[in-house]
Amino acid sequence: MKKTLLTILKVVLHVVGFPLLLALVFILNLDVIKGGSMYGVAVFVCAIITVVMAVVYYLAYFLVRTKKSRSIRNQHIIVAIVAVCCLSGFWMLLDGFIPGPLENATSSTVRWEDLSDNWGARAEVQEKLLRDYVTINYNLGRLTAPNGETIEDYISQGPNGNAELHDLLSHDYHSIDSDGYSSYMGPSIDYAQSDRMTIPVLLHLFLDDRSDVQGANSAYAKKNNLPEVTLAVPYYDVYDYESGDKIETDVRIYHGAANGSARFFVTDQDLNIKDDYTSRKIAVISQFGGGWALVVKSAANQNEYEAVQCATFSEALSKAADEISGIEFYFVGGYKQASVNWHVLDMLGTSMEMNILSESLVNTDLLAMLNESGMGIISSALPAGVQYISDILELDLVPDAFALVADMVAEDEVLGSPIYISLDSKTGTLTLEPSNSHRGVLGYMEMAWLDSQGLLYIIVSLFSVRTLFYIYGPIMGLIAVLLGFVREKEQALQGADGTATNAPQKAKKSKKSQKSDEQEQPQADDKAVDADDLIAEDDAPQQSAGSDIVDFDF
Amino acid sequence: MHLNMKLKRKQTLLGILKTVAYFAGYPLMVLFVAIGSVPFYKEGAFGGTWYLGIVIALIPWLVSAILQIAFGTFTHNQYLKTLVVGVVSTVCMLGAAFALDLNGKNVMEDINQKYAATVTVDADGNTVVTPKQITVPTYRMGADGIDDVTWTMSSTAVSFETIDYLKGHYVSLTPGYASATDEFLGELHDFMRIYNVSLNGENKKTTEDGKHVTNTDMSLATIDPATGIPFNPNGVVSESYVYSVDFALNVLINYNEAVNKFAKHDPDMTVYVDPAAGETDAEYRARLAAMTPVEKLEAVYQYDLKRVINSDEYRAYQESAEYKAAYGDNGTAKKFMLTVDRVKELAPVLVRYLSFVLRHTQILESLGAEPLALYDSMLGLGALNDTLSQENYTIEDIHDWFTDVLVPSVGGLSADLASMLGGIADMITEDNLQALLSEYVYYYSPSVRTAFDFFGEAKEGDEYIGSYSMTTGVGEDSVTYTFSAEDMRAFAYARYYAKTNGAYIGSVLVGNNDDGLGKLLNADGNIGGVNMNSSGYPASFAYNLDQIYQLKADKEYVPALFPTLAARRYLYIFAGLVLLSIVLYYQFARRENEVIASIVVDQMKGGAK
Secondary structure: HHHHHHHHHHHHHHOOOHHHHHHHHHOEEEEHHOOOOHHHHHHHHHHHHHHHHHHHHHHHHHHHHHHHOOOOOOOOOOOOHHHHHHHHHHHHHHHHHHHHHHHHOOOOOOOHHHHHHEEEEEEHHHHEEEEEEEHHHHHEEEEEEEEOOOOOHHHHHHHHHHHHHHHHHHHHHHHHOOHHHHHHOOHHHHHHHHHOOOOHHHHHHHOOHHHOOOOOOHHHHHHHOOOOOEEEEEEEEEEEEEOOOEEEOOEEEEOHHHHHEEEEEOOOOOOOOEEEOOOEEEEEEEEEEEEEEEEEHHHHHOOEEEEEEEOOOOHHHHHHHHOOOOOEEEEEEEEEEEOOOOHHHHHOOEEEEEOOOOOOHOOEHHHHHHHOOHHHHHHHOOOOOEEEEEHHHOHHHHHHHHHHHHHHHHOOOOOOOOOOOEOOOOOEEEEEOOOHHHHHOHHHHHHHHHHHHHHHHHHHHOOHHHHHOOOOOOOOHHHHHHHHHHHHHHHHHHHHHHHHHHHHHHOOOOHHHHHHHHHHHHOOOHHHHHHHHHOOOOOOOOOOOOOOOOOOOO | HHHHHHHHHHHHHHHHHHEEEEEEEEHHHHHHHHHHHHOOOOOHHOOOOOOOHHHHHHHHHHHHHHHHHHHHHHHOOHHHHHHHHHHHHHHHHHHHHHHHHHHHHHHHHHHHHHHHHHEOOOOOOOOOEEOOOOOOOOOOOOOOHHHHHHHHHOOOOOOOOOOOOOHHOOOOOOOOOHHHHHHHHHHHHHOOOOOEEOOOOOEEOOOOOOEEEEEOOOEEEEEEOOOOEEOOOOOOOOOOOOOOOHHHHHHHHHHHHHHHHHOOOOOOOOOOOOOOOOOOHHHHHHHOOOHHHHHHHHHHHHHHHHHHHHHHHHHHHHHOOHHHHHOOOOOOOHHHHHOHHHHHHHHHHHHHHHHHHHHHHHHHHOOOOOOHHHHOOOHHHHHHHHHHHHOOHHHOOOOOOOHHHHHHHHHHHOHHHHHHOOOOHHHOHHHHHHHHOOOOOOOOOOOOOOHHHHHHOOOEEEEEEEEEEEEEOOOHOOOEEEEHHHHHHHHHHHHHHHHHHHHOOOOEEEOOOOHHHHHOOHHHHHHHEOOOOOOOEOOHOOOOHHHHHHHHHHHHHHHHHHHHHHHHHOOOOHHHHHHHHHHHHHHHHHHHHHHHHHHHHHHHHHHHH
């Protein structure tokens, strides 16, 4: 009965050891595993490392018995040390040595502190990055869904499982890397990233000539022997509806909706007007959201444009003919590969806000001010409905002008990448928005994370077991010691059952092991001595009368 | 069996007492020293020194331990062991404490002599002691401190009250009483925060071998192994370097010492400062009279820098190959400067878009104007667009458009407007534009000597540009003050690091009080981390020269000395306790051995039964 109980206890102790730890690792990592399942083995690093440690533990568990002279208690103290070293010790080493190299390897974008206790958040960030990237590009039409993929399909397949997504991500990252980040030569970009973005630094980042290291001269292009690194950018061609002939290639579309007198015309890339379509019946069909979007513009109602989602191009075209009777032209928008530049706001991927007008200024009554100062003649020239300065900011011409400024900034001679400006008419806050969401590319750091998503999942998965290992270190140590007790009890029972059979074996044992065995069998009738035994060193040489007294010097 | 049990319990008890006695000695002392060293741990200022106290405390322990092991092998005479180990231990501990006291006193004397006063010999051979108004604490409070240290360093009265002393409170035991360490770290952190500098400096864009940093133009600056500061081939510190506290302190000392030295001079400022437009003579004189020493030196510096640029020496250098490679046609530096060429590249794009906006969008229409008429006839942008579309157009062409097209057309509205536009037109020259742009460039080629490096070399006639001399008093009372071209050069370098490069890296050490655009860019004379997200600190937060000397002096002795004081404090405190622990340890060990011997005898008796 007692023997059965001991066996059950032993089984229980074994089960709550590494098997339970492995189960806990899986349970705690379920979200990470689900979020990064497309990265295959990367997300299972947590389980692999646990299994490796378990193997080391069980090897130690059985190998310690090979030295026959070693007492059970000593065997299990060794096993306990191995268990604590494998779990707590392993992480103490990593904690000591990882932080510096990790920061260097990730250019200060991922730090030990971000992962040690926040690995879950990191995994969520990674998952969200992919979701953002896929959603933006699906809606922009840069992901064309050739097999009818949905956003969820792209996310679940991941870059490793979807060639189109992989290609797009790879092109995007290498573009923003080689024509963006890597083209910043001096320390300015480092200062911008480390809260030292001074105005001189910003001017350097905006104005320095980087043409020597961009495009075909970029480090990436040279390394891979490429003519240049390209990005999928939008283009528009114009077709005659009747004949189906392409009548203009790669045009810019401008439509201003200012105060009821909208215009719609196309120019070449140098802003020379090719055609005025203001009073023509046209449709604009462009890649969008895994299919095509049809935007109808009728001559009668120039200000209202409504996007219609269509599955195929021909569906969009026939729908256009249905919507516009006597349709004359249609514009087709798609993506072509082109070399582009990036500026520092694109690197950061975030907008920059500046309070350039005070709130009291935007709420100033302009008409009253002009009339009081005897400049009524100017006020009469103002468009109808303008009274406050904020009214001027709300005129359609303001965003129209800003749209052109964005295009101007995007010219190669200026920054080569647009800055989208908006002005809040209520607060007077000027917002400078980078091109990222328009181009479908996240900030540089995010793109670098996405590009090395698999590697980051390995690190996240590794860190996910950190706290668990620290908790389980002492638990496994205790389990090892308890297993030793159970085995001692079992041996004691065995000894009581078969003293006779054991006797000859004992006779063969060395003097030292005999001493050990004496200690392994506690004397039930003398608890004081039993307690002494616990304190005493197992392998400490026994003192004998007349022998030299050994000083135990610390 | 009963006796055996009692003896075993006794053995256990003695074993425990022996252990306790041992741990109450050296281990406890080292623990206390370690706790006393906690304020230094993880403090960058004590990065390489925080453990010094612990190491020193371990030495007597190590010596005693070696002795104990040696004795364990050679002798079993407990009394001899107790006596010898006890004596050696006491000598080691008190000796180490005395040695630390001696070291502390010497360090403080050196620091006092170095920083508390400058000793010079005047023309008549008299020793002139110029005290600096800083407090360098004496090592020990009391009369000997005054006599031995303070009195010799300065003849100015240093009263007992003003003498700071640090031995007693490198780390305070009194709750709530700020220790010398707290005060030092507080000062250091304040300085770092206000000036936005790094404790030990920081190198951006370090090469893989760690020996160089990369500059904006991809040239390499060599890191000085001793200081960690990267120097460009032209001798200037690289723009990839974020200042260390020491670097910033030295720059501020050079800057302020130059200003103080120049303050003794009284040059005729009408030479250096022109009257402002519309300023009366009285106003002009009043403005000059109100100038502070730093404003005067700044004005003189700007004036002299122009003289240096026009000097034969600098002009000759401008003919050199290295200068032309950087600033000549297609020079390497031109890529990182806002040059006239860059503006000429941008202008056509700007005009192209402006034309497009005015010609083809509703902006002018919305304002109720007749767009094309305004565009072509009044603003003449079509003509400008045509001008700028030409290859190799010149700034002169823009000037011509201004005078020939815009001024007659728009200026026709009013005479004032015409005169204003005419004034603007006159300013549109390539030289003016270059001058305007260069003010906001913040870029110097790392391989070309800066113009201000020529102070001390550039001459006008026989005189070095930037040198000044002034005599006050008459006869025997007369004193001659000199401000050499070398002093001006030191000021120019300090000014460059403090203001120009400081504004670039976001560690402005001296506020830029420029006018116009400069004022906007430099947050109105603020210092420290002036950047897009922060406006730094107002100039009133700046440290004065005495505070800077103070921190520099503190930084030189505190990090090495204070951690040793942790050992000194507990070496004295524990000297007696350690001796006692040694005596008790051997006593308990001896008793334990006796008990073990009795147990063995008892067991043998039992066995005999």
